[in-house]
Amino acid sequence: MQITAIIRGRGQLTIPEEIRKSLNWISESVAVTISIVSDSKVLIEPHRITSKVNWNLLRSSISRVREFTGKTGNLAKFIVQDREAH
Amino acid sequence: MSVRNIIVDSSVVVKWLSADNEDYLTQADKLLFEVEKEKVRLYAPELAKYEVTNALLKGKKLPKTVVEEALSVLHSLPIQYMLETLELAQIAYGIGKELNITYYDASFMALAYSLNAVLVTDNIKHQKQTKNVKVVNLKDY
Numbered sequence: 001m002q003i004t005a006i007i008r009g010r011g012q013l014t015i016p017e018e019i020r021k022s023l024n025w026i027s028e029s030v031a032v033t034i035s036i037v038s039d040s041k042v043l044i045e046p047h048r049i050t051s052k053v054n055w056n057l058l059r060s061s062i063s064r065v066r067e068f069t070g071k072t073g074n075l076a077k078f079i080v081q082d083r084e085a086h
Numbered sequence: 087m088s089v090r091n092i093i094v095d096s097s098v099v100v101k102w103l104s105a106d107n108e109d110y111l112t113q114a115d116k117l118l119f120e121v122e123k124e125k126v127r128l129y130a131p132e133l134a135k136y137e138v139t140n141a142l143l144k145g146k147k148l149p150k151t152v153v154e155e156a157l158s159v160l161h162s163l164p165i166q167y168m169l170e171t172l173e174l175a176q177i178a179y180g181i182g183k184e185l186n187i188t189y190y191d192a193s194f195m196a197l198a199y200s201l202n203a204v205l206v207t208d209n210i211k212h213q214k215q216t217k218n219v220k221v222v223n224l225k226d227y
Contacts, residue, residue, distance in 0.1 A: 010172075029091055029201045031127070031166055053164050055122050065156045066105035070146035074107040076097035076208040078145035079137050083190040083212075 090126045091203035092117070094165060095194050095213065096137040098206055098224050099130065102163060103138065103156050104146055110208060113227040117206065121164045128165045129201060131174075131193045135160065135167060174200055181219070187212045195219045 003016045020026045031047035094117070101114035120126045142148045142156055168174075170193070178196035182189050191212045198205040199219050207213045210223040 029203070031129070047166065053122070053162070058118075058159070058162060058164075061155065061159045061162075062102050065103050065152075065159050066111075068104075068146075068148060068152045068156060070106075070142075070148040072106050073145055074109075075100040075104045075138075075141040075145050076108060078141050079096045079100065080209045080212065082137065082140065082144075083188045086188070086190070 089124060091129060091201045092126045093129050093194055093198040093201070093203050093205045094134070095205060095207035095209055096130070096134045096141070097208035099134055099138050099160070099163070099165070100141055101208070101224075103142065103159060106146070110224045110227075113224050116227065118164070128163075129197060129203065130165050130167055131197050132167045132169055133190065133193055134165070137190070168197055181216070185212075185214055185216065187214075195221070 001019060001022060003018060005013060005016055007013050015026055025046045033045050033047045035043045035045070037043045098114055098117070101108050101111050102118070105111060117126065117128070121128055138160055139157065142153060148156060170178075174193070174196050177199055178189060178192040181187070181195045181199070182192035185192070185195075191209065194205055194207070195213055195216070197203070198221070204220045204222055205213060206222050206224055206227055208224040210221065210225075213221050215221045
């Protein structure tokens with residue numbers, strides 16, 4: 001399927017309804033990855049963040065990093081106070 | 087089953103980097119587990135990276151020798167960091183005014199509004215539920 005569309009102000013492009021209907025992943029609030037393929041071609045794909053994650057490595061890294069000692073204190077509270085302090 | 091969009095506040099992201107006196111680590115881990123099972127997608131404003139790194143620098147005062155690994159975890163978490171747009175800025179400013187909260191707090195709520203997502207936070211005192219933004223306390227997740 002090939003459809004001509006116009007890019008509007010601030011680079012906004014509406015994906016035509018025919019294309020949205022043909023591909024069930026194009027819907028509101030879905031994140032997409034946009035890549036430049038060549039000088040005249042751009043690729044839009046559903047963003048699949050989980051496929052890039054090495055979960056075993058991430059879990060072991062989180063466990064190790066959580067044990068790092070520094071100044072003791074609750075960082076969640078630090079962030080709340082930091083926002084108020086600005 | 088549809089995948090739910092969740093915005094994580096920086097007060098939640100730090101739970102994956104520090105256990106020291108932090109509450110609700112189990113709930114934070116549950117969030118990551120649900121991402122792994124592709125039940126939820128996590129988003130945060132780009133601001134979260136700055137706030138969390140500042141918490142490591144000024145809050146935890148992590149030595150330089152170990153901070154590299156902590157930053158590596160922060161940048162490899164399955165969170166889609168979103169850049170601010172004019173539209174998001176306008177929404178955040180409006181929320182900040184309406185709730186009398188900081189722009190920082192409001193920017194997470196604005197992203198939740200924009201993506202029709204739930205905001206999960208350990209800062210429920212400031213990020214209050216509104217008619218248009220659903221906010222969940224990490225404690226209750």
